[in-house]
Amino acid sequence: DAGVIQSPRHEVTEMGQEVTLRCKPISGHDYLFWYRQTMMRGLELLIYFNNNVPIDDSGMPEDRFSAKMPNASFSTLKIQPSEPRDSAVYFCASTYGQTMNTEAFFGQGTRLTVV
């Protein structure tokens, strides 16, 4: 397997524009996580899915953020409208089974810059 695949690797957009980040988890994994990494706040869990169903979105900063998982092999994180403070690296990760017993596999991340 090629691992967790995220696209794009880099995104530069203007304030107010819609941004869509994409993630393809490892085949067979049943949990998918979206994290945001910044210098100030470290690695924050935004939302996670189990079997394509959102389980906990309490980390989503506000209504401008939304995430979907229409099938087991694809997820999106959308920001609309984007703001400069959304600039960060966004990671997707997947696991097979619960995280207490298994390794989380991370994608290489999408570096988002909102100007």
Add this chain to the structure above:
Amino acid sequence: GDSVTQMEGPVTLSEEAFLTINCTYTATGYPSLFWYVQYPGEGLQLLLKATKADDKGSNKGFEATYRKETTSFHLEKGSVQVSDSAVYFCALSDRRGDKIIFGKGTRLHILP
């Protein structure tokens, strides 16, 4: 809620020095504990883990022991190399086991 606190960086050491990165946690019950490493431009990858008290996780010369009495999981390595330069994250998975909570990360620089 559950949380992880780790020492702030950056930590700068010379090659072959002894490394300790402190990590403490707050959790209900007995979580699983992890150390992940992030090399420049990459995502995180699992370095080692421990799932119960007194367990020792080890990998690539790194070790960490699950100490329930002090709620700690300190990372150690006896002799670091330049290639160990990276950001290290301590993390826990709660008893429900659905998600991983990370510390803020500690950047490590090893000088030749």
